[in-house]
Amino acid sequence: MDQFGQLDENSTPLLACTPKELIYSENKLKLFCYKALDVPQKAIPILITYALVNRPDIVDLEPDRSLVLRLLKQGFTVYLIDWGYPDSSDCFTSLNDYINGLLHRCIQQTKRHSSNPTINLLGICQGGVFSLCYAALHPENINKLVTIVSPIDFHSTDNILGLWVKNMTMHTLSKPGTNVPGELISVLFNNLKPFQLTHDKYRQPAKLTAKKESFDTFLRMEKWLNDNPDLAAQAANEFIQYFFQQNSLHNKTLRLANRNVLLSNITCPVLNFYATKDHIVPPASAKALSEHIHHSLYQEAPLQGGHIGAFTSQKTQQQLINKLTGWLS
Amino acid sequence: MSSSDNKSDNIFEQLNSLLSSNMPDEYKAILRNFQQQGDFYAKLIQHIDNKESLESFWDLTSKQGFSSEENFADLTLIFECIQNLQSALAKITALQLSIGTRAACLFNEKQALADNSSIEKTCVHWLQAGEEAFAEISQGDDYINAQHQLFDAIKQLMQTQQKISEQCLHYLGLPTQQSITDLQKGLHELRTEFAEYKEQTEATIQQLTTRLEKHP
Numbered sequence: 001m002d003q004f005g006q007l008d009e010n011s012t013p014l015l016a017c018t019p020k021e022l023i024y025s026e027n028k029l030k031l032f033c034y035k036a037l038d039v040p041q042k043a044i045p046i047l048i049t050y051a052l053v054n055r056p057d058i059v060d061l062e063p064d065r066s067l068v069l070r071l072l073k074q075g076f077t078v079y080l081i082d083w084g085y086p087d088s089s090d091c092f093t094s095l096n097d098y099i100n101g102l103l104h105r106c107i108q109q110t111k112r113h114s115s116n117p118t119i120n121l122l123g124i125c126q127g128g129v130f131s132l133c134y135a136a137l138h139p140e141n142i143n144k145l146v147t148i149v150s151p152i153d154f155h156s157t158d159n160i161l162g163l164w165v166k167n168m169t170m171h172t173l174s175k176p177g178t179n180v181p182g183e184l185i186s187v188l189f190n191n192l193k194p195f196q197l198t199h200d201k202y203r204q205p206a207k208l209t210a211k212k213e214s215f216d217t218f219l220r221m222e223k224w225l226n227d228n229p230d231l232a233a234q235a236a237n238e239f240i241q242y243f244f245q246q247n248s249l250h251n252k253t254l255r256l257a258n259r260n261v262l263l264s265n266i267t268c269p270v271l272n273f274y275a276t277k278d279h280i281v282p283p284a285s286a287k288a289l290s291e292h293i294h295h296s297l298y299q300e301a302p303l304q305g306g307h308i309g310a311f312t313s314q315k316t317q318q319q320l321i322n323k324l325t326g327w328l329s
Numbered sequence: 330m331s332s333s334d335n336k337s338d339n340i341f342e343q344l345n346s347l348l349s350s351n352m353p354d355e356y357k358a359i360l361r362n363f364q365q366q367g368d369f370y371a372k373l374i375q376h377i378d379n380k381e382s383l384e385s386f387w388d389l390t391s392k393q394g395f396s397s398e399e400n401f402a403d404l405t406l407i408f409e410c411i412q413n414l415q416s417a418l419a420k421i422t423a424l425q426l427s428i429g430t431r432a433a434c435l436f437n438e439k440q441a442l443a444d445n446s447s448i449e450k451t452c453v454h455w456l457q458a459g460e461e462a463f464a465e466i467s468q469g470d471d472y473i474n475a476q477h478q479l480f481d482a483i484k485q486l487m488q489t490q491q492k493i494s495e496q497c498l499h500y501l502g503l504p505t506q507q508s509i510t511d512l513q514k515g516l517h518e519l520r521t522e523f524a525e526y527k528e529q530t531e532a533t534i535q536q537l538t539t540r541l542e543k544h545p
Contacts, residue, residue: 026520026524027520027524088513089513089516089517090517091513092513092514092517093517097517097521101521101524101525105524105528108528108531108532109531112531112532112535160464160467160468163468163473164473164476166473167473167477168477168480169480169481169484171484172480172481172483172484175487175491176491176506176510177506177509177510177513193460193463194459194463195455195456195459195460195463196456196460199456199459200452200456203452
């Protein structure tokens, strides 16, 4: 327990330390380009887009568990979207604004910055849903698409989150003129496995603090878990209504900006990673993507682990990178 | 105004006619004040002539928005909302307590079947029993319905609270939620338009630059 006693502001382990450059900003959004490593460079860059509910720092948690660093080591130019922390002036930001507005402009910026007519898009969780919608609406901009733990069928079996919000009325989670509090979403996620996430995780402090490296990893993960941006109310309510309640992406009834969002319109190859022990996005929910993409374009791969561990644990991250690199090459 | 102009001598009819004309709204608002006060004074004189009760003609509360039956109904409604919330909380609490009962049962079964009773194993059984009981009950219709009832009660309470606070804001002359909402929407649209314009401009500049580089 001495490790706790040694903690102060200066010794708190930092997240997201891989050097990067800000290339575009818009309101709270920031688009970064990571500094390339001294290795042979691949031609087409990768743009990573994460969910709105947590910070994208998870893709660069620490050097040994950094998806970004592993991609850089393979010679990819890596771009990352940071959606920022919405405030009440953003409460009318809609799903259409996120997908056809912010994401579209980030993709255009990435294309120009990397001097490429198309890019590879990598979406994680809700970021994967956004990426799929985008690729269906603007197929000409995407070379290859990778989704990681991304829900498609929101009414699949074992989808407890889907069950809970299926009949929730609109604007239950936010007051007029305000956003959905990030803490509320955090509580909702913790309640999916209440005993494990609120008790068991903290059961063995001696084990956690035995090694400085593992203690630092634990602290970084805790810091990330407790850093929950509020959700722009309009987009959050639309996401609940369109995806969780109407299951409209899977049912082929989703419309954005008066256009049908049909996943069958995706013309690029798609690699879909799902986590075998995911309690937030059950494997069946993620694997439902295979019903929409032409089999000649589609591949899926399991990752042993839960929703976050699947792409942050050292072992699965290496498997993910091996599969991803081979597929992209 | 003469009858030869085909205009009514009746001031009320004239006001009505003007209010339905193409006059700008800001002037119509002023005319409506004249119309309302005309009604008020006509009723006052009528009451005085008929020797009827006059107290209500000095009523400030209705003017300030706190005495109408509708407002009282809102205040009553908030108590109903709280009762609904209490009822929903009681239901979900009862179901959560039943998770404990079921988990204890599962825990005892696991302990009885275990080869050893180390603290580690006991803790693992505690966790498994809890998560299994939770998975069973939280996906059942009773739990889902109780949770929806709770969400609905929270929403109903928030909406009623909002309605009453709007009346208070109006009374105090402070900006209402609607005016804040209008500002938020306006700011959002402005930001979006600016970002789209900037994107188009940058794309055009790049196209022109590329063309110039190809044909110097």
